[in-house]
Each structure stands twice: as C-alpha cells, then as structure tokens.
Amino acid sequence: MAAKIPTRLYLSEDEIPKCWYNLRADMKNKPEPVLHPGTLKPVTEADLSAVFCMGPIKQELDDTTRFIAIPEGIQDFYRAYRPAPLIRAYFLEKELGTPAEIYYKFEGTNTSGSHKLNSAGPQAYYAKEEGLTSLTTETGAGQWGTAMAMAAGFYGLDLTVFMVKVSSEQKPYRKALIETYGAKLIPSPSATTEAGKAILAKDPNTGGSLGVAISEAVERAVKTDKCRYVLGSVLNHVLLHQSIIGQETKAAMDKYGIKPDIIIGCAGGGSNLGGLIAPYMGEKIAGKSNARFIAVEPASCPSFTRGRFAYDFGDTAKTTPLVKMMTLGSGFIPSSNHAGGLRYHGMNSTLSRLYQDGYLEARSEVQTNVFEAAVKFMKVEGILPAPESAHAIKAAIDEAMICKKTNEKKVILFGLSGTGYFDLSAYMSYNNKTMTDHIPTDEELEKGFETIPKIV
Amino acid sequence: MAAKIPTRLYLSEDEIPKCWYNLRADMKNKPEPVLHPGTLKPVTEADLSAVFCMGPIKQELDDTTRFIAIPEGIQDFYRAYRPAPLIRAYFLEKELGTPAEIYYKFEGTNTSGSHKLNSAGPQAYYAKEEGLTSLTTETGAGQWGTAMAMAAGFYGLDLTVFMVKVSSEQKPYRKALIETYGAKLIPSPSATTEAGKAILAKDPNTGGSLGVAISEAVERAVKTDKCRYVLGSVLNHVLLHQSIIGQETKAAMDKYGIKPDIIIGCAGGGSNLGGLIAPYMGEKIAGKSNARFIAVEPASCPSFTRGRFAYDFGDTAKTTPLVKMMTLGSGFIPSSNHAGGLRYHGMNSTLSRLYQDGYLEARSEVQTNVFEAAVKFMKVEGILPAPESAHAIKAAIDEAMICKKTNEKKVILFGLSGTGYFDLSAYMSYNNKTMTDHIPTDEELEKGFETIPKIV
Numbered sequence: 001m002a003a004k005i006p007t008r009l010y011l012s013e014d015e016i017p018k019c020w021y022n023l024r025a026d027m028k029n030k031p032e033p034v035l036h037p038g039t040l041k042p043v044t045e046a047d048l049s050a051v052f053c054m055g056p057i058k059q060e061l062d063d064t065t066r067f068i069a070i071p072e073g074i075q076d077f078y079r080a081y082r083p084a085p086l087i088r089a090y091f092l093e094k095e096l097g098t099p100a101e102i103y104y105k106f107e108g109t110n111t112s113g114s115h116k117l118n119s120a121g122p123q124a125y126y127a128k129e130e131g132l133t134s135l136t137t138e139t140g141a142g143q144w145g146t147a148m149a150m151a152a153g154f155y156g157l158d159l160t161v162f163m164v165k166v167s168s169e170q171k172p173y174r175k176a177l178i179e180t181y182g183a184k185l186i187p188s189p190s191a192t193t194e195a196g197k198a199i200l201a202k203d204p205n206t207g208g209s210l211g212v213a214i215s216e217a218v219e220r221a222v223k224t225d226k227c228r229y230v231l232g233s234v235l236n237h238v239l240l241h242q243s244i245i246g247q248e249t250k251a252a253m254d255k256y257g258i259k260p261d262i263i264i265g266c267a268g269g270g271s272n273l274g275g276l277i278a279p280y281m282g283e284k285i286a287g288k289s290n291a292r293f294i295a296v297e298p299a300s301c302p303s304f305t306r307g308r309f310a311y312d313f314g315d316t317a318k319t320t321p322l323v324k325m326m327t328l329g330s331g332f333i334p335s336s337n338h339a340g341g342l343r344y345h346g347m348n349s350t351l352s353r354l355y356q357d358g359y360l361e362a363r364s365e366v367q368t369n370v371f372e373a374a375v376k377f378m379k380v381e382g383i384l385p386a387p388e389s390a391h392a393i394k395a396a397i398d399e400a401m402i403c404k405k406t407n408e409k410k411v412i413l414f415g416l417s418g419t420g421y422f423d424l425s426a427y428m429s430y431n432n433k434t435m436t437d438h439i440p441t442d443e444e445l446e447k448g449f450e451t452i453p454k455i456v
Numbered sequence: 457m458a459a460k461i462p463t464r465l466y467l468s469e470d471e472i473p474k475c476w477y478n479l480r481a482d483m484k485n486k487p488e489p490v491l492h493p494g495t496l497k498p499v500t501e502a503d504l505s506a507v508f509c510m511g512p513i514k515q516e517l518d519d520t521t522r523f524i525a526i527p528e529g530i531q532d533f534y535r536a537y538r539p540a541p542l543i544r545a546y547f548l549e550k551e552l553g554t555p556a557e558i559y560y561k562f563e564g565t566n567t568s569g570s571h572k573l574n575s576a577g578p579q580a581y582y583a584k585e586e587g588l589t590s591l592t593t594e595t596g597a598g599q600w601g602t603a604m605a606m607a608a609g610f611y612g613l614d615l616t617v618f619m620v621k622v623s624s625e626q627k628p629y630r631k632a633l634i635e636t637y638g639a640k641l642i643p644s645p646s647a648t649t650e651a652g653k654a655i656l657a658k659d660p661n662t663g664g665s666l667g668v669a670i671s672e673a674v675e676r677a678v679k680t681d682k683c684r685y686v687l688g689s690v691l692n693h694v695l696l697h698q699s700i701i702g703q704e705t706k707a708a709m710d711k712y713g714i715k716p717d718i719i720i721g722c723a724g725g726g727s728n729l730g731g732l733i734a735p736y737m738g739e740k741i742a743g744k745s746n747a748r749f750i751a752v753e754p755a756s757c758p759s760f761t762r763g764r765f766a767y768d769f770g771d772t773a774k775t776t777p778l779v780k781m782m783t784l785g786s787g788f789i790p791s792s793n794h795a796g797g798l799r800y801h802g803m804n805s806t807l808s809r810l811y812q813d814g815y816l817e818a819r820s821e822v823q824t825n826v827f828e829a830a831v832k833f834m835k836v837e838g839i840l841p842a843p844e845s846a847h848a849i850k851a852a853i854d855e856a857m858i859c860k861k862t863n864e865k866k867v868i869l870f871g872l873s874g875t876g877y878f879d880l881s882a883y884m885s886y887n888n889k890t891m892t893d894h895i896p897t898d899e900e901l902e903k904g905f906e907t908i909p910k911i912v
Contacts, residue, residue: 006469007535013462079463080547080838091536091610109565111840111875153835154547173880177840180831180883375636379609382536384567384633419567421877424629427636 007090009103009252011083017247018070020240023278024063024350026285029357031063031236031349032324035311040455043321051218053228055126059237068240070122073129077121077154078244081110086252091380093400100403102396103260104416105249105276106383111177114386114418115272116147116232119241123230124151134158134227136220138188138213140167141341142174143386143418144232149181162188162216166207174422188213195219195317210344211316211330218319233269234314234323234348242275245415250279253413260291260413262399266391267295267304267362268341270348272417277360284359294399295351295362296391298370299439301334303327303347304355304362306445311455312346322455325352332448335438341388345448363395366437370394371430374420386418387426463546465559465708467539473703474526476696479734480519480806482741485813487519487692487805488780491767496911499777507674509684511582515693524696526578529585533577533610534700537566542708547836549856556859558852559716560872561705561732562839567633570842570874571728572603572688575697579686580607590614590683592676594644594669596623597797598630598878599842600688605637618644618672622663630878644669651675651773666800667772667786674775689725690770690779690804698731701871706735709869716747716869718855722847723751723760723818724797726804728873733816740815750855751807751818752847754826755895757790759783759803760811760818762901767911768802778911781808788904791894797844801904819851822893826850827886830876842874843882 024030033042048057059068070078089102107115127135135157139145145161152159161178165187168175178185188208189196195215199206214231221229232238253260263280265273273295283289297304303326312327314320326347334343347355354360367387374390376397377383385393392414403410420427429435480486489498504513515524526534545558563571583591591613595601601617608615617634621643624631634641644664645652651671655662670687677685688694709716719736721729729751739745753760759782768783770776783802790799803811810816823843830846832853833839841849852870859866876883885891 008469010466010468012466013464111834111838150838154838172884173877176880176884176887179887180840180880181835378567379637382567382606382610384636421629424632424636428628428632431632431635 005088005256005258007088009086009088009256011248011252013079015251016078016083017244017251018075019067019247020070021243021247021278021282022062022065022068022240023243023282024236025066026282027353028285029353031353035322037313037320037322050222051229053123053126053130053132055130056123056237059240060235071125074122074125077125081117082244083248084109084245086249089381092377095376095380096397096400096404098400098404099407099409100400101409101411102400103258103411103413105245105413106416107245107272108383108386108416108419112143112147112150113421114143114147115242115245115275116144117150118244118275119232119238119271120144120147120151121154122241124148124155124157127157127228128155132157132226132228134160134224135230136160136162136217136227137230137232138162138210138217140164140210140343142167142171142178142422143341145178145183146174147232148230149178149183152183153181159183160220161185162190162213164188164208164210164213171422188216190216193219209316214315215317215319233271234344234346236348236350238271239274239348239350242271243278245272245275246278246280249276249413258411261410262292262294262412264294264296264392264395264399264412264414266342266388266415266417267297267347267351268388269344270351272415274348274351276415281354281359293360294395295355295360296395297362297364298342298391299364299366299437301328301343302364303345305364307347308449308452309352309356310452312452314346322453323349325349326355327452328445329448329451331451332445335440342391365391365394366439368430368435368437371427371435373397375430383416384420385416386420387423389415389417392416461544461712461714463544465542465544465712467704467708469535471707472534472539473700473707474531475523475703476526477699477703477734477738478518478521478524478696479699479738480692481522482738483809484741485809487809491778493769493776493778506678507685509579509582509586509588511586512579512693515696516691527581530578530581533581537573538700539704540565540701542705545837548833551832551836552853552856552860554856554860555863555865556856557865557867558856559714559867559869561701561869562872563701563728564839564842564872564875568599568603568606569877570599570603571698571701571731572600573606574700574731575688575694575727576600576603576607577610578697580604580611580613583613583684584611588613588682588684590616590680591686592616592618592673592683593686593688594618594666594673596620596666596799598623598627598634599797599874601634602630603688604686605634605639608639609637615639616676617641618646618669620644620664620666620669627878644672646672649675665772670771671773671775689727690800690802692804692806694727695730695804695806698727699734701728701731702734702736705732705869714867717866718748718750718868720750720752720848720851720855720868720870722798722844722871722873723753723803723807724844725800726807728871730804730807732871737810737815749816750851751811751816752851753818753820754798754847755820755822755893757784757799758820759801761820763803764905764908765808765812766908768908770802778909779805781805782811783908784901785904785907787907788901791896798847821847821850822895824886824891824893827883827891829853831886839872840876841872842876843879845871845873848872
C-alpha cells in the first residue's frame with residue numbers, strides 16, 4: 001500500500017531542478033515571431049539590445065532549445081527561497097467533501113510575496129554579468145517592483161522603479177518595502193522623463209497607468225549609460241524563468257507518483273500560468289498526457305475569453321514591438337473597481353497560441369465570487385491568497401465540486417502565485433459588502449478592439 | 457568529507473516532533489509558583505478554571521512531566537504550516553566576512569506572520585475539546601490576534617479580539633485580516649465591558665493599552681457562557697507549545713550533526729525565546745552542553761537588563777495572579793516611540809529563573825541599531841524581519857563579528873520569529889531618518905518599580 005501523501009511535498013535542495021524548460025521547443029505550432037513596429041519584420045537581437053539585456057534577449061528569441069541550464073549564480077539566488085512548497089489541500093478537500101485530490105504550488109513565502117522573484121533574480125543576474133550598473137522597470141500593484149528591488153539589491157545594481165502614481169499613493173507600504181530594499185521609486189507620470197512630462201502637460205492630475213510607467217522606464221533605460229529595462233510578465237523569457245515553478249512541481253509530484261488531471265492558474269500577462277503548466281503541457285503536446293489546462297481571468301479584463309487573436313502593442317503608447325496574442329486592444333481600460341492585478345490587455349504569445357490550438361481552456365470570473373472562494377480557502381488552509389491567485393482557487397473549487405457530483409477522484413493542481421498582505425483593502429471591501437463586479441459590455445470591448453493595429 | 461550543508465535544512469513531515477518539551481521538568485531551580493492575588497497562596501486548577509481552558513491550566517501547573525504528547529488534532533494543525541524553515545545564512549555570513557556559521561529558524565511563513573500560531577492552535581483545540589463555543593483575547597500589534605483568529609476559524613470557535621484602540625486605528629489592515637478570518641474585533645477600551653466603561657468615563661479619548669484590553673477580554677470571558685480567555689505569551693503553557701520551535705530546530709540540526717555554540721532570541725514576554733532554546737537549555741542544565749544563550753530586548757523596555765526579580769502582576773489593572781519574574785513594574789509605560797512589539801513590563805517566569813541562575817544572558821539594544829541590522833539582513837537574505845525579530849539579528853551579527861576578530865568558527869543560531877509586513881511604517885521612519893531612540897532614565901524606571909507589590 002502506498003504511504004500517505006504528506007501535507008507538504010518536499011524537494012530537498014539537491015532536487016531543485018537545474019534547468020529551465022522552454023516549452024516552445026516542443027510546440028508544433030510555435031508562437032508567431034515578434035515584429036518590429038516600424039518595419040513589421042521579425043525583431044532581431046540588435047533591435048532589442050538597446051532596451052533589454054542580452055541574456056534575456058537570446059532566451060526571448062530561442063524557440064528551439066528545450067532545456068536551458070540555470071547559471072550557478074541564479075541557482076544560488078533560488079536557494080535563498082526555493083523550493084516553494086507544494087501543498088496537498090487536505091483541509092479544503094474535507095471542507096468541500098470532494099473525492100478529488102487538490103494540490104497547490106505556493107509561491108508566496110518569499111518577502112516579495114509572489115512568483116515574480118523567479119524572473120527578477122535571473123534578469124538582475126544577467127545585467128550584472130553583462131557589466132551593467134543599473135536597471136529600470138515599472139510596477140502597478142507593486143509585486144514586480146518589490147521582486148526587482150530585492151533582486152537588484154542582491155546582485156548590487158541600482159534600480160529605478162516607476163510606480164503608477166495612484167498605486168504609490170494607495171499602497172504606501174509597498175513603496176516603503178521597495179525603498180527599504182534600496183531601490184529608487186518614482187511615482188509615474190513624473191517630470192523626470194519626456195514621456196511623463198507630455199502626459200502631465202495634458203493632465204497634471206492624472207493617477208497614471210501601467211502603459212505610461214512602461215514608457216517612462218524604457219525612456220530612462222535607453223538614455224542612461226550601462227542601464228537596461230526589465231519587464232515582469234508577458235514576454236517569453238519571463239515564462240522561461242517561471243518554468244522553475246512547473247519543474248519543481250513536477251519533480252515533487254513525480255517523487256510521489258502523482259499525475260494531475262486538471263492544472264489551473266490565474267492569468268494576467270501569463271507568466272505564472274505559463275511557468276506552472278510548462279512541463280505538463282510539454283507532455284500533452286507529445287501525446288503523453290490527457291491533462292486539462294485552465295486559465296482563469298477576471299471577467300473585468302477577459303483577454304482570453306472575449307479577446308481577439310491579433311498582433312498588438314504591449315503598451316498603451318504603442319511603442320513596443322508587436323506581439324501576436326489574445327488581446328483586448330492596448331487602448332482597453334479595465335474597470336477601476338477591480339481589486340486584483342490581472343488587468344493587462346494582452347496575453348503571453350505562447351499561451352495565446354496554445355489557446356488557439358485547443359490545448360488550453362480559459363474561463364473568466366467576477367471578483368465577488370473570487371473573494372468568496374479566497375475566504376473559504378484561507379479559513380481552512382490558513383494562507384491569505386492574493387486576489388490574482390484567488391482566481392485559480394475559484395476554478396479549483398468549482399472543479400472539485402464537479403468531482404463531488406460525479407464521484408470522480410480527479411487530481412487537481414493549481415498555482416497559488418502569491419499572498420494578499422498588500423491587498424487587505426480589497427478584502428475589507430469584500431467583508432463589508434461594498435465590493436462590486438463589472439463585466440464590460442460589448443460596446444466597451446469594441447472600443448478596445450478599435451485600438452488594435454490592422455496587420456495581416 | 458561531510459556533504460555541504462544545504463541553505464534550508466529540511467525535516468520531512470514524519471520528522472516533525474510529536475511531543476512538546478517541558479523545560480521546567482529538567483530545571484534544578486524551578487520557577488516559583490504563581491500566587492493567587494487575594495490569598496497569596498499558589499494558584500490551583502480551580503482558581504484558574506473560570507478564566508482559562510483546562511488543558512492549558514494543567515500544562516501551566518505541570519513542572520515535572522518532561523515530554524507532553526501533541527494531540528493528533530494539533531499535529532494536523534501544525535502540518536498545515538510546519539515544519540518552519542531552518543535556514544543557513546550563507547549570504548549574511550559572506551556579507552559579514554565571518555568564519556562563524558549562522559543559522560536561523562524562520563517562523564514567519566504562515567499567514568499570521570509569526571510564531572504565535574504555534575500556541576494559538578493548541579489553545580483553540582483544547583477549547584473545542586472541552587466543549588466551549590467561544591474565546592476572547594486581546595492584541596496589541598496584532599500578531600497574536602491574527603493567529604488566534606486563524607486558529608479559532610480552523611477549529612470552528614467564535615472569537616472576540618479586544619485590540620488596543622490606537623493600534624486598530626494605525627493598523628487597519630491587521631484589523632481587516634483578523635476580521636476576514638471571521639473574528640469579531642472590538643477596539644479597546646470599549647463600552648461593551650465594565651472595565652472599558654470605567655476607563656472611558658475617566659478619559660473618553662484614550663488610545664487604550666494592552667493592560668486595559670486584557671481586563672476587557674477576561675471580563676467578557678468570565679461573563680459569557682461556554683467562553684474562556686486565551687493569552688499569547690508570558691505563561692508557561694505558551695512556552696510549552698512554543699517548544700515546537702526548538703524541537704524542530706534541534707531535530708534538523710541533529711540530522712546534519714550541527715551543534716550551536718550561541719543561541720539568540722528576542723524577548724518580549726518570552727514565548728519565542730523560550731520555545732527556541734528549550735531543548736538546548738535542557739542539555740546545558742544536564743551538563744551536556746556549553747552553549748551560550750542570549751536574550752535580546754529593546755533598550756526602551758529592559759525587563760531583563762534593568763528590571764527586578766519580584767512577584768508582580770501581569771496586567772496594569774493588577775487583577776491577574778502574581779508571577780515571580782524579571783519586571784519593570786506593571787505600571788511601567790514604555791516610550792511610545794518604539795516601533796516593535798516587545799513592550800511588555802514583565803517576563804516569563806521560567807526564563808526569569810534561568811536568568812537569575814546564570815544560564816541565560818541578556819542584552820538590550822536601541823531600535824535604530826536594530827533596524828540597521830534588519831536592513832543589512834534583508835538585503836542579503838531576502839526576508840523582511842519583524843522589528844521584534846530584528847533584535848535577535850542584531851545580536852547574531854554582533855557575535856558573528858566577534859568571531860571575525862577572533863577568527864573562531866562558532867555556530868550561531870537565532871530565532872527569526874516573524875515578518876515585518878505590518879511594520880512598514882516603522883521601516884519608513886527608519887528609511888527617512890525620523891526614527892529616534894529612547895532609553896528610560898533611572899527615575900523613569902523607579903516610577904515603574906514603585907508599582908511592584910511588596911511581597912516577600
């Protein structure tokens with residue numbers, strides 16, 4: 001008889017995977033090439049080199065190398081907080097009365113509070129290796145800014161974070177945390193860049209947006225000596241780094257002979273979802289698995305479930321390269337009442353391709369239902385989930401309840417990408433019932449679609 | 457040749473200790489009995505039974521049973537978040553350039569953010585087992601209130617938390633977290649108790665104090681059917697529960713053949729320190745170890761280093777039983793400028809006895825130095841420490857730097873009892889250099905000493 005599965009499935013330090021897995025290498029239909037916005041030709045290393053570090057650029061453009069060795073200097077970084085726990089949700093199963101087995105990979109035990117650190121570390125490492133002295137980035141809710149501040153501090157690089165102004169005012173403690181790690185934080189839009197000045201001239205009281213913050217961070221990077229820009233999601237090199245999530249999960253599950261039937265992740269830009277599913281999706285593409293994969297997005301920003309598959313810009317200012325992806329249009333503005341951080345108009349190109357080809361399912365959820373699932377989860381499992389991660393909890397509970405009806409003992413795995421320590425104002429609004437839901441009308445979506453460039 | 461020690465020293469689930477260790481059983485000089493404040497005779501089970509649950513009462517009065525089996529229902533609870541990581545501070549060692557080996561036991565990966573959950577779980581478990589339906593408690597900084605809210609929710613008990621009013625206003629997110637777990641939070645002083653009403657009548661605008669909150673919580677418990685009061689530190693049953701920290705640490709270190717030479721913990725009421733050192737102190741008392749033990753307290757509230765060893769009350773209202781302990785007097789009011797939560801006037805009786813008998817050293821630190829150590833630590837080790845825990849970091853760094861001078865390869869172990877997610881306003885004041893230090897004058901201490909009862 002098999003031994004009882006422990007509540008936490010441990011990997012010892014020497015079992016932490018030493019390679020990232022590049023899912024694109026195993027895809028029959030690969031994601032379409034990224035295009036230069038001026039020439040509409042596939043971007044080259046040279047095109048990207050003024051903005052990004054070379055290590056990540058090479059990874060971004062490499063869709064053939066299956067396994068990429070994690071450099072020793074990054075393995076050191078990972079050892080400071082990994083492996084992340086893979087947890088059997090015994091208490092949730094009991095609460096639901098489901099015959100399903102539920103597991104979740106929890107990426108929130110590091111101080112940044114989320115999986116973002118898995119790519120922040122590598123991006124800072126490559127910058128240091130390439131002789132750079134500083135980096136720039138932007139942050140919205142603050143998880144990526146915190147992760148980059150930690151990574152830059154660790155590798156001894158200066159970091160400037162452009163934080164969406166309204167966020168920096170609403171989340172003074174996020175700001176404090178980023179500054180405590182030694183990064184310079186500038187509320188965006190700011191008078192320190194041309195992009196910021198232009199916006200401020202039009203609207204001095206604007207609260208800012210992620211799109212503007214990206215423009216400021218990129219401008220600062222290209223105008224500064226030995227400085228580059230780093231991005232925390234959407235791009236394929238970020239997904240590559242995040243494959244450590246799936247690699248660890250699979251190593252731990254394989255150790256105990258567990259094969260997930262359903263794998264669930266929340267989807268904003270796609271880095272957490274893409275990282276978690278990578279090795280399992282590779283098996284599915286190879287015909288070795290019948291697992292189902294489910295992306296869960298907010299009903300307020302439904303890029304998978306109601307978006308279009310098209311070449312689009314990554315930022316609202318339309319300055320980035322063009323990516324073929326599921327998109328609501330770079331001009332789509334999600335309702336401001338949404339609490340979580342899954343507010344990006346587009347989606348990673350690899351995941352978009354998998355969705356098109358039927359490998360990946362998607363569903364959208366309204367936030368009050370998501371918070372209901374979050375509170376149910378935290379009361380029995382103990383962990384306070386980030387609102388983003390709670391989208392995955394919602395779908396996991398729904399699937400477990402279907403198993404209860406059909407009396408099937410399926411194995412459900414979901415990604416718990418982070419903690420909600422800095423999202424308690426959202427929990428307050430859920431607790432006191434002032435939280436509302438917004439589902440964009442077709443007309444609202446149409447306005448966004450009109451901003452998608454016409455490229456065949 | 458010995459294998460390299462991993463960064464994180466893991467225990468598998470079946471290696472989690474199944475007994476608490478009752479250090480008092482092995483002490484030659486045991487802590488003095490707790491006295492009834494009316495009769496001045498040792499308290500009995502019956503004296504305490506109106507206020508506390510019976511399980512904890514029996515543990516409180518038991519100074520002879522060495523190992524106490526952890527009930528299965530509590531082991532289940534512990535498995536939801538334990539073992540806590542024991543981490544080799546390779547990065548800190550490198551940063552300091554010390555030949556010392558530094559290890560820390562990190563209790564902050566659970567959502568309550570600290571070690572408090574280790575006793576909250578058992579106290580809720582015993583209440584449930586004894587047929588109670590509700591509990592009351594108080595909280596200052598909020599860690600204990602969060603832990604009790606999680607534990608009460610887990611075991612299906614109602615909980616009322618009296619939170620010091622100024623804290624509940626300064627820390628709305630702590631309040632939100634406690635309420636999200638389903639507990640009822642009442643800012644103290646409140647009009648819901650006689651104790652609260654009396655204070656409000658004198659001073660309607662008071663911000664409250666821990667002493668008043670205790671009085672309200674106890675009053676509510678004794679006046680409510682099937683309700684008892686729970687306390688998060690100071691008492692010996694709390695230290696017993698916290699011995700899981702030391703038991704796990706020793707199990708992991710023994711697995712790798714590591715023997716600490718210096719063991720360091722921060723000290724407020726003493727539960728974290730007492731729990732960490734318990735099994736190692738047992739060895740020292742038995743003459744099997746020469747390890748040194750160091751308690752680190754804030755210079756603003758120096759109960760070990762400048763207090764008196766005397767019978768004193770646990771609360772400012774002088775209603776609790778009398779405990780022989782190191783104390784500044786229940787009337788001592790620590791400077792309000794102190795950021796951390798180590799503001800209790802007294803100290804656990806077991807630790808006080810060990811200090812008297814020379815087994816335990818103590819030192820005090822001003823907070824700006826403590827935060828300097830915290831920031832140095834977090835930049836290389838990644839973890840944001842609670843200000844309380846950072847007192848231990850300060851001493852660990854100081855000891856490691858002595859090893860650097862003397863070129864000794866000592867093994868230093870310290871307790872990192874929690875995270876600083878809810879203390880970022882203190883980090884902000886450190887960052888912007890508005891943080892100040894206060895060391896009480898002899899005259900200020902004398903005022904506190906005058907409130908100690910005259911008992912021979």
